[in-house]
Amino acid sequence: MATSDQRRPEIVVGLVATPPDYPALVVARLTAELADRLAEQVDADVRWIVREGWGEVAPRRDGGVEGLLDDLARRRADAGWDVAICLTDLPLHTERVPLVAQMSARRRVALVSLPALGLRQLRAVRAAVPNLVGRLLTDATEERVLLAGWAPPELTGQVAAIHRVVGGADAGELGYVASRLIGRLRLVTGMVRANRPGRALLGLSKLLVGAFGTAAFALTTDTIWQMGDALGGLRLAVIMILGLTALVTWLIVAHDLWKKPDRETPAELARLFNLGTILTLTLATAVSYLVLFAGTTLAAALLIDTSVLKQTLHRSVDFTDYLILAWIISSLATVGGTIGSGLEDEETVRAAAYGYHPEPGGWRDEKDA
Known part of the structure; x- marks a missing residue:
């Protein structure tokens, strides 16, 4: 069996995560299964070897796709890989x-933009990467191994995000693009997915503690009870929206999360970064608000007896009144929690900014090696 394995041709595939943040998680999961998928989908007679690596923490933005492909090609040549695939956010x-994806047979490299895949990114990557590897080896002019009898299936039928193919098929320089409208919506949701809003939510723990402290104080004030009873649903909704907007704005301004166009970041890319940051923070603060609302409702039901609330409002009360009370208190407490947000750890909050990637552990060790 060992002799048979030694006689099989060998192809080394490199997977690069650029930057080594969220893409590194996808690369790690894909590396564990890619060799089996290549054997199943491309060529079972080849001994597939998959190597994973990290790209730059701050990848080039000014050179566009061609700049990324050039950097990847140099990485492939230095590492001695046959082909290389880059996953980027x-x-x-x-x-x-x-x-969605770009391949260059001449350089034997391809890249996949994870945000363009939408929410179900790992599933799409599992379908796209084996196809790209096979195409690179088939279209390359000096490939070490000929994949005889392998016909690459169309990615437009395998990956929902891909709408059509552009570029020169004869030259092996192909771009896989999304649709204009649905593709942009998928890109925005994919950016939020890649930005990991759960990380931002956990990072706002001090904000939530400050908001709960403000809510606990407001629960003891009967003036707030009367105010909630007097305000209609529309006014309460406006107060809630203003509170959340003020919080998101404060986080962006206080922690300098707004990306401005510069020599390295084109205006279009800066706009997308800012949109991803706003949506991530909005989602995180909205979930925080729901947690605060649920906690305040429970506290109000436990601490404020129905008879006391009835005496203050001068009418009969039910559970709806507790919900309204929790609604206005949560909105006001969100503004109070904004003060607590200024105490958050800078690195934790900045992780919510799209395009900001702290150096991961082990980065220096790998670069030195």
């Missing part, structure tokens, strides 16, 4: 539509 465009 950068939102890329071509012909003013989102770019």
Whole structure:
């Protein structure tokens, strides 16, 4: 059996995560299964070897897709890989539509933009990467191993995010793009997914503690009870929206999360980064608000007896009144929690900014090696 394995041709596939943040998680999961998928979908007579690596923490933005492919090609040559695939969380465009993937047979490299895949990114990557590897080996002019009898299936039928193919098929320079409208919506949701809003939510723990403290104080004030009873649903909704907007704005301003266009970041990319940051923080603060609302409702039901609330409001009360009371207190406490947000750890809050990637543990060790 060992002799048979030694006689099989060997192809080394490199997977690079750029930057080594969220894409590194996807690369780690894909590396564990890619060799089996390549044997099943491309060529079972080849001994597939998959290597994973980290790209730059701050990948090039000014060079666009070609700059990323050039950097990846140099990485492939230095590492001695046959082909290389880069997974990145950068939102890329071509012909003013989102770019899902780009391959260059001449350089034997391809890249996949994870945000353009939408929410179900791992499933899409599992379908796209084996196909790209096979195409690179088939279209390359000096491939070490000929994949005889393998015909690459169309990615437009395998990956929902891919709408059409652009570029020169004869030259092996192909771009896989999304649709103009649905593709942009998928790109935005994919950016929020790649930005990991759960990490931002956990990072706002001090904000939530400050909001709960404000809510506990407000529960003891009967003036707030009367105010909630007097305000209608529309006014309460406006107060809630204003409170959440003020919180998101304060987080962006206080922690300098707004990305401005510069020599390294084009204006279109900066706009996408800011949109991803706003949506991530909005989702995180909305979930925090729901947690605060649920906690305040429970506290109000336990601490404020129905008879006391009835005496203050001068009418009969039911559970709806507790919900309204929790609604206005949560909205006011959100503004109070904004003060607590200024005490958050800088690195924790900045992790919610799209395009900001702290150096991961082990980065220096790998670069030195």
